[in-house]
Amino acid sequence: MNYRMLGKTGVRVSEIGFGAWAIGGGININGFGIGYGAIDDRESEAAIRRAVDLGVTFFDTADAYGAGHSEEVLGQALGGRWEGLALATKVGNQRRDPLPSVKNFARDYILQACDNSLRRLKKGVIDVYQLHNPSPEVLRDDSVFETLNDLKRAGKIRFAGVSISSPQEGIELIQAGKADALQVHYNILMASPEDALFPLAEREGIGIIVRVPLASGILTGKFTRETVFDPTDHRANWLKGEMLEKAVAKTEALSALVGGPVRSLSELALRYCLASPAVSTLIPGAKNPRQVEANRAASDGYRLPPDLLEQIRRIGEKDFGLRT
Numbered sequence: 001m002n003y004r005m006l007g008k009t010g011v012r013v014s015e016i017g018f019g020a021w022a023i024g025g026g027i028n029i030n031g032f033g034i035g036y037g038a039i040d041d042r043e044s045e046a047a048i049r050r051a052v053d054l055g056v057t058f059f060d061t062a063d064a065y066g067a068g069h070s071e072e073v074l075g076q077a078l079g080g081r082w083e084g085l086a087l088a089t090k091v092g093n094q095r096r097d098p099l100p101s102v103k104n105f106a107r108d109y110i111l112q113a114c115d116n117s118l119r120r121l122k123k124g125v126i127d128v129y130q131l132h133n134p135s136p137e138v139l140r141d142d143s144v145f146e147t148l149n150d151l152k153r154a155g156k157i158r159f160a161g162v163s164i165s166s167p168q169e170g171i172e173l174i175q176a177g178k179a180d181a182l183q184v185h186y187n188i189l190m191a192s193p194e195d196a197l198f199p200l201a202e203r204e205g206i207g208i209i210v211r212v213p214l215a216s217g218i219l220t221g222k223f224t225r226e227t228v229f230d231p232t233d234h235r236a237n238w239l240k241g242e243m244l245e246k247a248v249a250k251t252e253a254l255s256a257l258v259g260g261p262v263r264s265l266s267e268l269a270l271r272y273c274l275a276s277p278a279v280s281t282l283i284p285g286a287k288n289p290r291q292v293e294a295n296r297a298a299s300d301g302y303r304l305p306p307d308l309l310e311q312i313r314r315i316g317e318k319d320f321g322l323r324t
Contacts (some may be wrong), residue, residue: 002299003056004057006280007207009159009180010129011086015274016299017058018051018292019211019283023073024066025232043288045077050289052078052085054296060183060209060283062090062132064101064115071120080122088183088209089117090132090163105131105138107147114156128181128209130161139169145178163211168199174204181207181280187215188272188312189250189320198278207280210273214284214323218247219269243321253315261302268299272312 002015023044048059061070073247078085091113094104117126129148131138138144139162148160159180164170170193173179182201186193187210201208214220216235225248229236239247255265262268266284273282286292304312 001296002025002301003057004280005056005207006086006128006159006181006209007201008205009128009207011159011207013058013086013281014056014299015279015281016056016295017060017209017281018056019285020049020061020070021065022063022285022287023047024061029313039287041073041076044073045253047286047288047292048077051286051296052298054292056292056296057084058086058088058281058283060088060211061121062093062130063113063120064093064095067095068116068120071117072090075120075122076199079121082123086127087121087123088128088130088161088181089121089126090130090183091117092132092134092138097207103135103138105134105141105144107143110144110147111151118156125155126157128159128161128207130156130163130181130183133163133165136169139173139178146197161207161209167193167195170197171200174200175205179206181209183209183210183211183283185322186210186273186279187213188219188254188269188316189215189247190318190322191313191316192318196277198276202278208276208278210279211284212322213273213282214266215247215271215320218251218322219254219265221251221265223248223251227259234314236318238322250315250317250320254312255313257308258310262304263297264294266294268304268312269300270295271302271304272309274298275304275309302319 003012004015006013023039027040091110092103092105093101095101151157161181162173162179163183170182184193225245258265258268284295
């Protein structure tokens with residue numbers, strides 16, 4: 001495993017991390033799936049322990065994943081033994097079962113949610129506490145970031161981050177000096193962060209956490225035009241019809257570039273993201289040890305050559321329209 005610095009935070013992280021959305025389980029609220037389908041907690045815990053064995057030191061989750069279940073599984077699997085590991089979680093989606101969640105970035109809610117996350121994770125401090133896809137209005141609200149600063153002063157979080165919805169949001173946050181790290185939607189099919197956000201983040205020392213580097217599983221190449229997702233899987237809401245047809249066509253074209261040191265389409269996708277020096281870590285999801293091992297294979301020191309990167313870019317897109 002290779003390691004990078006999370007911007008100028010001083011936190012050293014594995015370049016392949018562990019995205020823990022999937023282990024939260026499948027949940028359906030008001031007719032919409034918001035998870036990744038059914039899970040087996042024993043498999044999830046085995047995946048987490050295998051990740052640690054393979055040198056993964058960065059784990060990313062959210063209190064919304066499985067209504068806290070993802071955090072609980074992480075805490076249970078690690079038994080509170082977080083030494084040498086870094087953890088990022090998120091806040092801002094308030095559950096109102098059986099009603100849909102609502103965005104909530106009020107001070108009292110953030111403070112309470114932070115305590116709840118620490119309890120579920122069996123951890124004394126959250127390394128990176130992230131606002132979970134807030135609106136532009138929230139991003140401009142200085143009081144929200146002051147709440148995060150208060151949590152820093154209280155010793156409950158080390159650094160503040162934001163999971164952003166667009167590169168422009170990230171640019172504005174960096175310019176305002178509001179975030180230590182940004183979680184960014186970036187992959188071969190959503191490459192627009194390369195244009196302006198990544199160069200700025202690299203210059204300013206802002207850590208970049210890449211979410212959905214495998215494009216919600218599209219870039220594993222396992223989907224076909226006949227794929228149908230479980231209703232509790234968020235992809236059932238959008239990865240169908242014309243979008244699915246287009247996704248499969250892209251993976252077929254990209255698969256032709258696999259070969260030599262690159263053993264699979266998922267490796268190609270992960271290595272593409274790692275080619276950017278602005279990127280600190282990727283957080284591909286994993287439900288079982290086999291998936292962890294497949295993700296880890298992309299961190300062996302080999303870097304895609306410029307001509308292959310250019311071929312990938314010609315097939316890829318700046319904004320495929322993925323929803324995460």
